[in-house]
Amino acid sequence: MKNQLFHIAGGGIAGLASALAVANTGNSALVMEKAAKFEALGAGLQLGPNAVRALQKLGAWDAVEPITSSPPEILIRDGRSGKTLKRLELGKKFETRFGAPYRVAHRADLLQALLSVAKSKSNITIQTNAEVIARDIFDGYALIAADGVWSKTREALFPGHAAIISNDIIHRNLSDDVVNECVNLWLYPGGHVVHYPVGQSPKLNLLAVTQGTDVDAHFSMACEELRQILKHKSWSQWPAAYVPPLHRWNKGKIILIGDAAHGTLPYLAQGAAMAIEDAVTLGEVLALRKEPDSAFEKLSELRVQRTQKLHHSSRSAGHFYHLNGISAAMRNAIIANIPSHLQLAQMAWIYR
Numbered sequence: 160m161k162n163q164l165f166h167i168a169g170g171g172i173a174g175l176a177s178a179l180a181v182a183n184t185g186n187s188a189l190v191m192e193k194a195a196k197f198e199a200l201g202a203g204l205q206l207g208p209n210a211v212r213a214l215q216k217l218g219a220w221d222a223v224e225p226i227t228s229s230p231p232e233i234l235i236r237d238g239r240s241g242k243t244l245k246r247l248e249l250g251k252k253f254e255t256r257f258g259a260p261y262r263v264a265h266r267a268d269l270l271q272a273l274l275s276v277a278k279s280k281s282n283i284t285i286q287t288n289a290e291v292i293a294r295d296i297f298d299g300y301a302l303i304a305a306d307g308v309w310s311k312t313r314e315a316l317f318p319g320h321a322a323i324i325s326n327d328i329i330h331r332n333l334s335d336d337v338v339n340e341c342v343n344l345w346l347y348p349g350g351h352v353v354h355y356p357v358g359q360s361p362k363l364n365l366l367a368v369t370q371g372t373d374v375d376a377h378f379s380m381a382c383e384e385l386r387q388i389l390k391h392k393s394w395s396q397w398p399a400a401y402v403p404p405l406h407r408w409n410k411g412k413i414i415l416i417g418d419a420a421h422g423t424l425p426y427l428a429q430g431a432a433m434a435i436e437d438a439v440t441l442g443e444v445l446a447l448r449k450e451p452d453s454a455f456e457k458l459s460e461l462r463v464q465r466t467q468k469l470h471h472s473s474r475s476a477g478h479f480y481h482l483n484g485i486s487a488a489m490r491n492a493i494i495a496n497i498p499s500h501l502q503l504a505q506m507a508w509i510y511r
């Protein structure tokens with residue numbers, strides 16, 4: 160199909176990536192964002208090779224690449240002892256293996272880069288202060304609902320599929336206290352910590368997951384190094400929410416995409432990557448199918464399995480990171496002893 164107007168609810172990563180996909184097929188996109196301006200909440204994002212490849216396919220990588228940085232390694236560490244359990248190299252060998260690099264970026268920079276590409280296209284219109292009310296009867300050609308994990312469109316299309324708040328609380332902080340250039344993952348009983356630098360004048364993106372509201376109290380038995388990293392930080396807190404798996408994302412000419420369709424716990428750092436992949440598949444089905452409902456049916460069919468697998472794997476990753484006692488000791492032994500190439504092989508289904 161060509162020369163049709165697709166309405167898009169939400170101007171986050173999924174909404175803007177979808178607009179690019181629609182525009183690339185010779186159709187037009189109207190992005191309606193309810194906020195007054197484009198401001199990304201949160202701080203850092205990891206962009207695995209699958210996210211980079213998807214951005215390349217959308218024609219956005221040239222704009223995105225300059226705002227990313229290249230961490231040399233992922234360090235997996237035990238938060239109690241401070242011991243480094245594994246160093247996963249992210250250099251040339253990694254890039255050759257997965258066909259694209261591993262990058263990190265400030266979320267706001269990624270959003271601005273996508274916005275700049277979208278604005279450069281004459282067939283994309285962007286409106287702010289434009290809330291799409293789900294109960295409105297939609298009488299346009301097709302609606303792509305990229306309205307995030309708390310999607311009202313999802314609740315209208317699939318009643319009973321409200322987002323679920325897990326027991327975990329995510330604490331985020333951005334500071335000047337850059338520790339090293341790596342992606343650092345600290346495993347700890349009942350929680351974990353991730354940090355890496357983002358931005359051109361690097362800031363430390365720090366994320367702590369706990370089951371209570373007090374970060375210092377939760378990590379009171381951590382090694383000195385980790386306690387120093389967490390010390391004197393002012394945190395913004397987020398409930399870790401997810402969407403109960405949906406078997407289909409569309410009803411007729413309305414489809415959910417990104418977190419609205421499959422918002423997941425962020426423990427494999429893949430939510431945005433999945434949203435960008437959704438957009439690539441959207442472009443592919445629009446190029447092949449004549450009617451939006453048939454294209455959306457196919458998109459849902461092609462994407463549900465992968466995103467559900469990711470949902471389950473993210474949840475399992477959380478359990479694994481948060482083990483305690485003898486289970487944690489066994490986990491640490493496994494991580495320390497498994498060769499890096501085998502550990503990366505476990506991630507191949509995601510990165511490829």
Ligand SMILES: Cc1cc2nc3c(=O)[nH]c(=O)nc-3n(C[C@H](O)[C@H](O)[C@H](O)COP(=O)(O)OP(=O)(O)OC[C@H]3O[C@@H](n4cnc5c(N)ncnc54)[C@H](O)[C@@H]3O)c2cc1C
Nearest residue numbers: 169171172173193205291306307417418428429430431432
């Ligand atoms: C702590 C944390 C860390 C993460 N780290 C990573 C990571 O490292 N790598 C990764 O790939 N992913 C990561 N993610 C996941 C990633 O942030 C999300 O999957 C991604 O941002 C989802 O994008 P989205 O556009 O679907 O939703 P959102 O970013 O939520 O965007 C939805 C947009 O829709 C707008 N909106 C809502 N309702 C309406 C309406 N009715 N009308 C119009 N507009 C509306 C909102 O204002 C918003 O702009 C992380 C998530 C969290 C919580």
